[in-house]
Amino acid sequence: MAGGESETNASLNNNGVEAATEELPGEEEEKGSGLRFPLARIKRIMKADPELGLASQDAVFLVAKATELFVESLALEAYHYTSQSKKKTVSRRDVDHCIDAIEALAFLDGAMD
Amino acid sequence: MQDHCSLFIFSADHFKQKSEKFKAMSVSSDQPDDELTIPRAAMNKMIKELLPNVRVANEARELILNCCTEFIHLLSSEANEICNQQQKKTINAEHILMSLDKLGFGDYRADAEAVLKDCKAMAAKKRRKSTRLENLGIPEEELLRQQQELFAKVSFRMIISNRWYVE
Numbered sequence: 001m002a003g004g005e006s007e008t009n010a011s012l013n014n015n016g017v018e019a020a021t022e023e024l025p026g027e028e029e030e031k032g033s034g035l036r037f038p039l040a041r042i043k044r045i046m047k048a049d050p051e052l053g054l055a056s057q058d059a060v061f062l063v064a065k066a067t068e069l070f071v072e073s074l075a076l077e078a079y080h081y082t083s084q085s086k087k088k089t090v091s092r093r094d095v096d097h098c099i100d101a102i103e104a105l106a107f108l109d110g111a112m113d
Numbered sequence: 114m115q116d117h118c119s120l121f122i123f124s125a126d127h128f129k130q131k132s133e134k135f136k137a138m139s140v141s142s143d144q145p146d147d148e149l150t151i152p153r154a155a156m157n158k159m160i161k162e163l164l165p166n167v168r169v170a171n172e173a174r175e176l177i178l179n180c181c182t183e184f185i186h187l188l189s190s191e192a193n194e195i196c197n198q199q200q201k202k203t204i205n206a207e208h209i210l211m212s213l214d215k216l217g218f219g220d221y222r223a224d225a226e227a228v229l230k231d232c233k234a235m236a237a238k239k240r241r242k243s244t245r246l247e248n249l250g251i252p253e254e255e256l257l258r259q260q261q262e263l264f265a266k267v268s269f270r271m272i273i274s275n276r277w278y279v280e
Contacts, residue, residue, distance in 0.1 A: 035228070036155045045149045045182055046189045053193060057236075058206035058229060063188055065228040066213060067151065068159065069221045070184045074177055075160045079167060090164075092172035095180075104217030107187050108180050 037064045074098060074105075150178050188212050 039057075042064045046052055055063075078094040085094075099108045156178055160169055189204070191212035196204045206229055213221050 034231075036159055037151045038155075041149070041151060042185065045151070045185045048149060049186055049189060049193075051193060052189055053196065053204060054202060055189070055192075055204040056206065058232060059192065059204045059209050061232045062206050062209040062225050062229060063185060065225045066188060066209070066218065066221050067181050067185055069224055070218070071156055071159055071177060071181060072163055073220075074180060075163055075169070078173065078177075079164055082167070089168040089170050090173050091170050092176050095173050095176045099180075105180075107216075108183055 035061070035064050036068055039064055042067065077102065150182050153178060156181070187216060188218075191216055 039060055043055070043060050046055060046060065046063065074095065075090070077098045078090050081094040081097045082088075082090045087094075099105045153174070157174065160174070160177075188209065192204045192208040195208045195211055195215075196202075199208075201208075210222055210225065213219060213225065
């Protein structure tokens with residue numbers, strides 16, 4: 001987790017502001033299994049929920065991987081609607097369509113502004 | 114401040130209303146982490162690799178980004194509940210996997226479990242690696258013996274030097 005933490009701190013120091021885009025070298029060890037999202041960030045998002053107790057590193061790993069799979073699923077699914085409507089650009093409406101159509105995504109309904 | 118507190122308590126009472134709870138979290142400006150998302154660039158890269166020749170509107174990206182955050186909260190909450198039901202103190206991998214099944218993301222299980230195996234293999238490798246660096250491949254018993262030898266040497270030297278000093 002040390003590598004992930006330094007990514008977060010370094011971003012704050014360099015820009016004075018959370019640099020949401022940069023990933024620094026030294027995270028390679030954590031991402032050895034091909035993870036794209038920094039564990040430290042995932043953990044911070046999880047911890048933003050005050051009800052949440054402790055989570056093992058394995059658990060955070062799994063949340064990270066599941067989130068990647070989620071992005072892929074959602075993007076792919078949205079693209080289906082894009083191509084159906086013969087458009088070339090995936091629009092917000094395509095993503096909304098997914099949220100309406102897929103039961104597992106019902107939790108997103110009304111959670112978005 | 115009072116309003117924020119009461120809103121938070123309201124949401125805590127209605128734990129099952131998860132979206133309300135997270136609205137409360139984002140309303141309170143005391144929490145610096147309420148704007149937290151996964152890194153945009155990482156997400157964009159993933160989408161680019163998945164859909165190489167497809168344009169994705171910024172609004173769509175923004176929405177997917179925020180959906181990810183909600184997903185993380187949903188998954189964590191569910192795992193937290195399972196963890197509490199089992200009266201365990203720490204959310205573990207199995208809690209997450211069960212949550213995926215429960216929430217309708219059972220498809221993710223296979224890939225997620227594969228990552229777990231890699232994670233464990235990496236952790237084991239790291240442990241072996243650091244052991245190697247620290248001990249130069251010397252087994253613990255040998256190290257202990259060497260340590261004791263060193264201590265013995267030091268004591269002997271101190272005795273000798275003391276004697277000289279005294280004289």
